[in-house]
Amino acid sequence: MTIDTLPSVALLEIFGFYLSAYNASWHTLVHVCRRWRNIVFGSPRRLNLEITCSFGRPVRTALDIWPSLPIDISSYGCRKKGSDVDNIVAALEHKDRVCKINLWNVSSSNLEKILAVMQEPFLALTFLRLEWRDDFGTSKAARGPDSFLGGSAPNLQTLTLDGIPLPFSGLQKVLLSANDLVSLNLQNIPHSVYFSPEAIVTGLSALTKLEYLYITFQSHRSRPVRESRRPPPPTRTLLSALTHMEFKGINEYLEDVVAQIDTPLLDRLYITFFHQLAYDTRQLAQFIGRSPKLGGRDEARVVFSEDTVRVTFLLPSQALEGEKEINLGVLSKHSDLQLLSVTQLCPQSFPQAFITTVEHLYITQSNYSSKPRWENVIQRSQWLRLLRPFIAVKDLYLSETIVPLIAPALRELVGERMTEVLPTLQCILLEGLCTSGPILGAITPFIAAREQSTHPIIASYWDIDEDDWWDGEV
Secondary structure (H helix, E strand, O other): OOHHHOOHHHHHHHHHHHHHHOOOOHHHHHOOOHHHHHHHHHOOOOOOOOEEEOOOOOHHHHHHHOOOOOEEEEEOOOOOOOHHHHHHHHHHOOOOOEEEEEEEEEOHHHHHHHHHOOOOOOOOOOEEEEEEOOOOOOOOOOOOOOOOHHHOOOOOOEEEEEOOOOOHHHHHHHHHHOOOOOEEEEEEEOHHHOOOHHHHHHHHOOOOOOOEEEEEEOOOOOOOOHHHOOOOOOOOEEOOOOOEEEEEEOHHHHHHHHOOEEOOOOOEEEEEEEOOOOOOOHHHHHHHHOOHHHOOOOEEEEEEOOOEEEEEEEOHHHOOOOOOOEEEEEEOOOHHHHHHHHHHHHHHHOOHHHHOOOOEEEEEEOOOOOOOOOOOOOOHHHHHHHHOOOOOOOEEEEOOOOHHHHHHHHOOOOHHHOOOOOOOOOEEEEEOOOOOOHHHHHHHHHHHHHHOOOOOOEEEEEEOOOOEEEOOOO
């Protein structure tokens, strides 16, 4: 039996496997013979047939040739002028068939044309990503229209707007209609279209299937007006399916959002604050406390880099996965300000019971940055303040650049102050050090003092790249 003599149902199964396993184009199949063409076009849903429209392809001609299949509009360099953007606009005019829109790196002039044709409902749309990038720093995108998707996209599952200056009033109507939305990414939100925490929570209230939420602002100027901030509501919005949440912006904005929501399934929280002199994260601590899947972490990592300091809480088994973690960072290029920020945020941003479960603490310098620039003389008390909340730590990991900075503070812990900080410490692990040298010499007095007490510790050697260390007393 040859493939030509197989029954149609068998050919359909083969075509389905071929298209899904090899990411192949259905165009190849329909050009083989009339029978294959009839089988393919007779089962468009089974074979997930779509017409892909992008820059450089004659869209109007393709839409005239092929049947009325769903349209996938994709481009990864939407910056050209003329007929290229006209192709995209031509495809968007078939709003009842457009199922996917994925446009990256859109120029200002093209964005204006694209948004202008997206003011009516796209009822078949399931995926939408728009990314605007400044035209080499020389122009700004015009503010988008108030009407977006006609305020209705009931089948939308993924929505990403990156840098798009779109008024939130139009977007909020879309969110309230998108009951099947799984992923919402509002990224690089410009200051020109700032919206309040209350507005975003209202938009989220109808998204019962939402699993991924990203809210990131371009600058610290996007902040709640102090006079308009309200006390937390008596009841909170339940985001029952949310598992992953990321935020970048001002501390006060996040406080106002998390005070209004509950996320019982949340297991990954990634936060980046713009630097400020003081932080108030009491609502964040309460939010983490009532999110049960965020608890029970026994490893913490404090990482200083050139422009950010980050504190990450996770389980040792998840250290390389980057999943199910809590990550809190502050943007600052000054190492001394990074330290001051993290000493403020650690004790107040997390429930006390949360920090006291940490048994493994890493304090390191990022491998991707130069040595820390400690521009001011840091008081030793700041390092002790950083360590003090971690009362259950047994293993302290220190990178080579951190040891000489933290060692003077540790040497103060003698006599009655012996267990004032890290009372349960059993081992210090030092990055790739030999048994002698100035780095080891800086930490040796602290180890020796502990040896003379009832709380001795040992020093081990740790390979920061492979997490491989050799046990041995110094």
